Amino acid sequence: MADVSVTWLGHGSFRLDSPEGKRIYVDPFLNGNPKCPESELEPERVDVIALTHGHGDHVGDTVALSQKFSPEIVALLELNAWLGQQGADVPDMGPNKGGTVEAGGVKFTLVNAFHSNATPDGTYAGECTGLVLTFSNGKAIYFAGDTCVFGDMQLIGRIYSPDVAVLPIGGYFTMDPREAGVALELLGTKRCIPCHYGTFPVLAGTPDELRQHAPGVDVIDLQPGETTTV
Numbered sequence: 001m002a003d004v005s006v007t008w009l010g011h012g013s014f015r016l017d018s019p020e021g022k023r024i025y026v027d028p029f030l031n032g033n034p035k036c037p038e039s040e041l042e043p044e045r046v047d048v049i050a051l052t053h054g055h056g057d058h059v060g061d062t063v064a065l066s067q068k069f070s071p072e073i074v075a076l077l078e079l080n081a082w083l084g085q086q087g088a089d090v091p092d093m094g095p096n097k098g099g100t101v102e103a104g105g106v107k108f109t110l111v112n113a114f115h116s117n118a119t120p121d122g123t124y125a126g127e128c129t130g131l132v133l134t135f136s137n138g139k140a141i142y143f144a145g146d147t148c149v150f151g152d153m154q155l156i157g158r159i160y161s162p163d164v165a166v167l168p169i170g171g172y173f174t175m176d177p178r179e180a181g182v183a184l185e186l187l188g189t190k191r192c193i194p195c196h197y198g199t200f201p202v203l204a205g206t207p208d209e210l211r212q213h214a215p216g217v218d219v220i221d222l223q224p225g226e227t228t229t230v
Helices: 062-069 077-085 153-160 177-187 207-213
Strands: 005-008 014-017 023-026 048-050 072-074 100-103 106-112 129-134 140-143 164-168 191-195 227-229
Touching: 005 191, 023 129, 048 062, 062 077, 072 100, 106 153, 129 153, 140 153, 153 177, 164 177, 177 191, 177 207, 191 207
Parallel strands: 023 048, 048 072, 140 164, 164 191
Antiparallel strands: 005 014, 005 227, 014 023, 100 106, 106 129, 129 140
């Protein structure tokens, strides 16, 4: 069975290719993202979009990509409804925390996250979520989304056993490297892709700092546009 490829697009945005070749975007903040490589600004295809919350730097290009490619969309109930109002092709009803839906042959489970949440026009977008993606090769990737560390990350580790945790480390809006180190301890995950740092000056956390707070963890320090496999 083929691996999952994970490409960081800068900030909290990722492009994944499943073992079956489905192209998945998580929080596709492309245009307007100062760290997104120019070659990634105009996707050639999009099969699935999954969102953690409604802030503009995560919803990003979702509506435009939906109208161009008609991908399956996975987003929390309230955010799903708002996207539909903007002209995106969404399910009749989005899932909520604890729920699992399948899109593109991948299972998407919405889990807890602690962060504020509204759409770019100020509409209430429900609570923020993390995402656990479970692939046909048995691998699971946890996207924490924008969050601080919280004790129930231990439950995410216990229930879903993610092979890789994608964690924000910038600080200011999300957890910093110190909190991310504790998050990895709670999760029990030994591979981490840090994100949501370096985009703007206030997001000052670094992968090297994370390594100091997460001994024994393989910190996969991608540059925007670089890919790793799971």
